[in-house]
Amino acid sequence: MIPKPVIINVPVDDVDSGIEFYEQFLGLRLARSLAPGQISFHAPVSSDGILLTVNKRNFPGEGVTVMFAVEDIDAALAAWKAGGGTVVAGPYDLPLPRKIRAEFRDQFRDSPFYRGEAGDSMGRGASLHDAEGNRMGIVELSEWAHATFALGAYANPVSEEQLKDQSIALARRVPASTRMFDADDATEGGTESAQSTDD
Numbered sequence: 001m002i003p004k005p006v007i008i009n010v011p012v013d014d015v016d017s018g019i020e021f022y023e024q025f026l027g028l029r030l031a032r033s034l035a036p037g038q039i040s041f042h043a044p045v046s047s048d049g050i051l052l053t054v055n056k057r058n059f060p061g062e063g064v065t066v067m068f069a070v071e072d073i074d075a076a077l078a079a080w081k082a083g084g085g086t087v088v089a090g091p092y093d094l095p096l097p098r099k100i101r102a103e104f105r106d107q108f109r110d111s112p113f114y115r116g117e118a119g120d121s122m123g124r125g126a127s128l129h130d131a132e133g134n135r136m137g138i139v140e141l142s143e144w145a146h147a148t149f150a151l152g153a154y155a156n157p158v159s160e161e162q163l164k165d166q167s168i169a170l171a172r173r174v175p176a177s178t179r180m181f182d183a184d185d186a187t188e189g190g191t192e193s194a195q196s197t198d199d
Contacts, residue, residue, distance in 0.1 A: 002158055003076070006050055006139065006149045007042075007067035011057035015039050018054045030054060034096055034104065034122070049150030065127075066136050069151055073124050073140035080128060080138075090126030094139065113147040 012018030019030050019041055030041035033053060040055035070076040073091050081087065096104055101120065108118045123141040130136065146152040 001071050001155070003068035003070050003138065004048075004151070004155070005066050006069045006141070006151070007053055007137075008045070008050065009053045009055060009065045009067065009137075011055055011062045011064070013057050015041075015054070015056050022052065022054050026052070034100065047150075048156055049148060049154075051149075063135060067125070068136065068138050069149060070138050070140055073126060073138060076138055076140075077126060084131035086129045088127040088129055088135070091124045091140075092126065094122040094125050095120055096122065111148075115147045116144050118144050 010018070010022070022043075023030055026043055026045065028043040030043045033040035033042045033055070038055055038058075040053055042051045042053040044050070045052045077087055077091065096118070101118075105118050108114055119142050121142060122145055123139055125137060125139040127135070127137050141149060141151060143152065147154045150156055
């Protein structure tokens with residue numbers, strides 16, 4: 001399985017203002033997330049199981065983080081480190097807060113994504129830096145959560161059309177990226193940017 005983005009996490013300093021901003025942007029109400037010990041809210045942004053989450057910033061300079069779902073977090077971490085990436089934290093458990101587990105299970109039975117009883121944990125996760133220092137994360141979600149995030153038996157894998165389009169792109173005879181554009185392209189791009197700004 002190609003690792004799939006399932007959570008786009010946006011940290012904010014002022015949670016109330018952040019929620020108001022993203023509710024207006026999305027046209028959706030954000031619901032309180034179940035992240036233990038963290039102030040976090042979420043809303044779906046895709047029929048393919050992708051959530052946008054807004055949470056209290058954990059440390060100065062924390063930026064937007066994309067969380068990818070993987071089938072085997074231990075194997076994914078080994079491959080990540082072998083490729084030159086680093087593990088910032090984890091793997092760690094993603095437990096449901098004890099105080100609301102019973103209520104969550106009752107509510108989850110009414111969810112259109114209910115495929116069986118919810119467990120005590122959403123799964124396991126890890127925070128990462130790639131070889132360039134970009135921050136992202138991975139999660140191995142419990143099977144009971146797969147339908148919510150369109151994973152496993154409920155996944156919509158990359159289509160044959162997408163793979164064919166990618167093969168066409170790979171076959172293009174293009175110069176090195178540093179020589180892709182000439183001066184005319186740069187001027188044209190700058191003109192378009194200026195026009196859009198003026199508009």
